[in-house]
Amino acid sequence: WTTLANPHRGNGIWNNSFNQQYRDFRFFITYNQQDLETNRISSTAGSYLLAAIISATSLSAQVAPPDSVQKILPPAGDTLAVSQSQIDESQIPSNDTLFPAISIPESLVAETLSTEIAPTIFHDRIYLSKGPADEIKSIAGIFMRSPGPVGSPAIPLEYLNVSDLEIKLNGLPFPYQGLYRPYVIGTDINTIPWEILNSIEWNPRNGYIDGLDFQVGRPADNSNRSDIVIDRGGYRYDAAHWRFFRPFGNKTYAYFTVGFKKSGGYLPNSNYDAFHVTGGVSRKIGNGELSMDLWQHKAKAKQNSFDYLTSQISKQKRTVDRGEIHYKTSRDGRYFLSIAGLLQKNFQTITGYTSPRDENYSVGGVQAALSDSTSERIWSGGFEYYRFSISKIAGPHPFISQFEPSVRMRGNLSSIDYDLKTAYSWNKVDNGAILPSAKLSYNINERQKPFVELLRSRRDPDLNLLYFNDNVEGLNLSQRLHSYRFIGNQTLSMPLTSQVTAGLESDWGQVNSIIGLSLKRIGSQIYLVYSKDSLANVIVTPTNFDDRFLEFFAKARAESGPISGEVSGAYRRWSKRFFSDDLEKGPAALGFARLSYLKEYFIRRLYLGGSLEARFSSRRDYRSIDAGLTGSYAIISGRFEFRYKDLTIWLSDENILNTAYITWWPYYESPRNVWVGMMWDFFD
DSSP: OHHHHOTTTTTTHHHHHHHHHHHHHHHHHHHSGGGHHHHHHHHHHHHHHHHHTOBSSOOOGGGSOSSHHHHTOOOOOOOOOOOOOOOOGGGSOOTTOOOSOOOOOSSTTTOOOSEEEEOOTTSOOSSOOSSHHHHTTTOTTOEESOSSSSSSOOOEESTTSSSOOEEEETTEEOOOBOOOSSOOOSBOGGGSOGGGEEEEEESOTTTOSSEEEEEESSOTTOOOEEEEEEEEETTTEEEEEEEEEEEETTTEEEEEEEEEEEEOOSSTTOOEEEEEEEEEEEEEETTEEEEEEEEEEEEEEEEOOGGGSSOOOEEEEEEEEEEEEEEEEEETTTEEEEEEEEEEEEEEEEEESEEEEEEEEEEEEEEEEEEEEOSSEEEEEEEEEEEEEEESSSSSOOEEEEEEEEEEEEEEETTEEEEEEEEEEEETTTEEEEEEEEEEEEOSSSSEEEEEEEEEEEOOOOHHHHHOEEEEOOOOBTTTBSEEEEEOOTTOOOOEEEEEEEEEEEEOSSEEEEEEEEEEEEEEEEEEEEEEOTTOEEEEEEEEEEEEEEEEEEEEEEEETTEEEEEEEEEEEESSSBOTTSOBOOOSEEEEEEEEEEEEOSSTTEEEEEEEEEEEEOSOOHHHHHTTOOOOEEEEEEEEEEEETTEEEEEEEESTTOOOOEEETTEEOOOSEEEEEEEEEEOO
């Protein structure tokens, strides 16, 4: 694709011309009359932000105001300590109340031994956030296609060099692949309902490596509350949501939320208009609990296409409908049963350049787990079955069934904690595979714990890569681009990953950290191959290759009174630095830092504070490297926050230094952008 977009890459003629035109465009949209007020606010905001030591939304629950909000907050969940999930009899409700709710993992697959990277949305936010993408930017092993939800897809990738990350919701599959031109591999997490996001787990031990498990639904503490949130920012960005959560009697709990986001977009043809509506109900039945969650996401978005080589006229409409049902019960405080069912349907249409291209993608299935908890160890076993299908494509409508039974044992022996699991996964694309995992931790003392972990996992089938086809004719760009075709590869295998990790976890009270080294081998990695004939017809198809790399990672978090902060980073070395077509892999290093402050001032229940945060990337996307855009970047953003009783008002400043940078060539991210918001909590 680089040869199309940059035919003079040797001397940079095309690239220099493009950059000059783009600078002119950026100057216009930044200083037109509509944005003059935004820029004045932005300048003032920067002074406040730098003076107040400020960065992401906020801070841990330990410094939350001692008011009505504090009463309904769960304990702080933002911790780096990787602790084993223990099933406690005290978590099971008595016969006359739902509160606290049953805290059994959704299934054997959903039982986790992981770092929770974001606290519940029902107390203070940790990061400067406008959507799910912003919540995961502190993970140094993930590169975000776009850090926010405005205008362009937010696709989390593992350093740009693999297909996409495995994305789960409540331990259940979440397949959503947007349709883009040229095709982009990855799950667009902007379709996840941020309004009911409780927490996110990174690299959970549920059978897949380098995945994200978004916990969505009712608040973990079954609180009685409601709130209204309003946001407004540059490029005609507006967002709002209303949430209602409450118990009805002592056996029933229900919630309902609705929210929307709109933006004119920073880039040409990047308007975005979306909303979510969600609802759920749970009911105590005997010693168990039955719950149902329903939600819908709808969006209309304009799309950047073909790297600006032609007119930007592409549009997308999408709808995601999802329903989950869960049942949990226990007996004698020892035996625990959980059953979960799922049905999700995706509908999307892409138009522009040619006739509309429709696709319907669905998944349905069930998972179940039974565990036996004793004083020495926890035994568990279960299975999961899913059926993935795709329709509105040429030929028969393909489907793939996947079945995976598993067993697991956790416990401790003297000073050693162990977690052992084995599973067997089968589907008709990849046939069968044994997926063992093991983690051993040695408790040197109460503060330090070295560990070693071995994992093997396989990605869920991606029917788009196997069966989806797209054909755009008549682009008529001389020798650059006449037609574009994406052709699915039905012989493609899904990635099978093996990983060995060793590291040290430390907890010194106010400071905790994790540091480690990981060796990973990815068999049947997926890569998009581009080819062009003499008539400028471009063909893109996915193919497999094997990859291997060594990664060093570290993260530390500290908190003292009203001040908290964290740093994280990762550095990767590949066994083969280049792809088969001689394009370089990248980036090699990613990093994140945050410093936050929140303190009571002047009168009771009046809190002032904020935060500063920075994201770093070494040179990245191989197309950027090939085009000569090899520099690294560091983006600094900040936030000022005013909180009085149940009212919170914030002023956020993204990209304070107004850095021009690219995460995915050739689409520049937005310059400095100020947005404001408020949240009002109320009860009953």
